Amino acid sequence: MSQTQTLIIGWLYPNLMSTYGDRGNVICLQRRCQWRGIPVTIKPLDQQAEVSQFSEVDLIVGGGAQDRQQELVMRDLKGAKAAALKAKLDEGTPGVFTCGSPQLLGHYYEPALGQRIDGLGLLDLVSKHPGPDASRCIGNVVFEITASPLAEDLSKMLGKPPIIIGFENHGGRTYLGDVQPLGKVLKGYGNNGEDGYEGAFYRQAIATYSHGPLLPKNPFLADWLIKRALQKKYQTEVTLSPLDDTLAYQARATMLKRLEMAA
Template identity: 70%
Template sequence: MRPIGVGYAIAPIRPGIPPCACFGSRGPAVGRNPLIGCDRRWKVGCDRALNPLDQTQPLANRDRLAPILPQPCPGFLPVSLSALPTLSEPLVIGWLYPKLMSTYGDRGNVTCLQRRCEWRGIPVRVQPLDRDTDPSQFTQVDLIVGGGAQDRQQEIVMRDLQGAKAAALKGAIEAGVPGVFTCGAPQLLGHYYEPGLGQRIQGLGVLDLVTVHPGPDAPRCIGNLVLEVTAERLARELRLMLGDVPYLIGFENHGGRTKLGSVEPLARVVRGLGNNGEDQTEGAFHGNAIATYSHGPLLPKNPFLADWMIQTAIARRTGESCTLNRLDDSLADRARSVMLQRLSVG
């Protein structure tokens, strides 16, 4: 979806929040469908939703909906669209091996990036990067997302992620392409992953870290996470965005224990276990690549981090710094506050 009218952008549809009741007890209001209002029949990308300008819709629907078009509603926020540089081509989100590395719902990170672009009118598309992908596609992405996988799937991925593909992915990360790599993905970016059973899986060596699973009898690292971002540049930029300490919330579920070498930790563990349950580090940060054990998924729970990735990608593409238009994240902010209070943080 693109922004409509002058100075309005589309805010998220949120589970648990009723629609704007175009026909409900609250009376007419324009909702999150950019043409007629927040109706549960509206789906992002669906051009056949109720639309008073659509001549194939019943006349009665068009007549009663047309009068409400000019009205803004709480689902829309004033923005200045001129703040963003013009993109000649869509931003490309490269999704690493979506069929093999999508454990624990980390595909939500892809959806979050895509929707937060669309709600601002930023052209975007998702490019799967898998076994059938030509290596050249790995060099044409603006954002990268990698999710978790079981040991067997990680072996399959690493057998494919060789040669030109490996070089292209390493080159993209070293060139500063923003990325979020969760659970199994950071293990593959490290030097190696040693499963509890089976042979060591060699990684790409992009990140100076190693991961070892202590064995099937060892307890898994499971539970809610609260992290304070400590990676120096990222923490500084997030502080400027938030005006506050950048805390991340998430959920960890992993058996491997990760030890960092020279790579900078992403965060300090406030609640949870993090990389290994011993040194209070969580994840890693290199270039603009975020490596983490935090599911949730991470970006929907921390939308400001998604925005940092998007504006970093735009700045890298255009050579111009930018500030993204604000979206209505009030529900996400409330959810974060509840979790932080529940975990006695802040």
């Protein structure tokens, strides 16, 4: 890996959208780059960010938020900023969006109380809260990634089907239109607790309800994002040096055993 290769990670509204430890995804990406000698810059994409800054990032991370925070984000993320974010994802910039942020990428989110919040319409999905008396979807979630080409890439990397472990805590239910589901649920609720799907996948963007945070529990997913971001930026094949993930995989095995699933 050339020392001249660097990454800029765009962090969507870190002060408003970091519910349930989702900042851990940013830290995970940063550390896994630094351990390989890849310099990383974290660029907040928030109310103070200029539109031009959205165009400068190589990888985008979005976290969860409560309904009130989502409204604040959507008031700011309109017009030129929304167009810039759409353009980045349309051109294949890798990204990982958890819980609240995928709802923002869809057509709309209907909260339990209050008016519908319009999304960016980038992903063909809608999210609806069934009402203030409805139970939340809370607990550990396990799913197999099935979206293409992500599933094929990860299967080649791991030598077996990619299984994701996370934690979900959401009141809204998401329903997909013409967009790939990220995977199929093995344990937990997923998008809506009905159709067996979890998340969505668009070009090189991962959308999921899985917190935990997601990437430290599933380091191979972090490496896929890093590799794809470098390959897109430098237009060359990239081979990442291996890291010692023994503890992470021991933790995964323990969790799968606890959930009575094979490692």
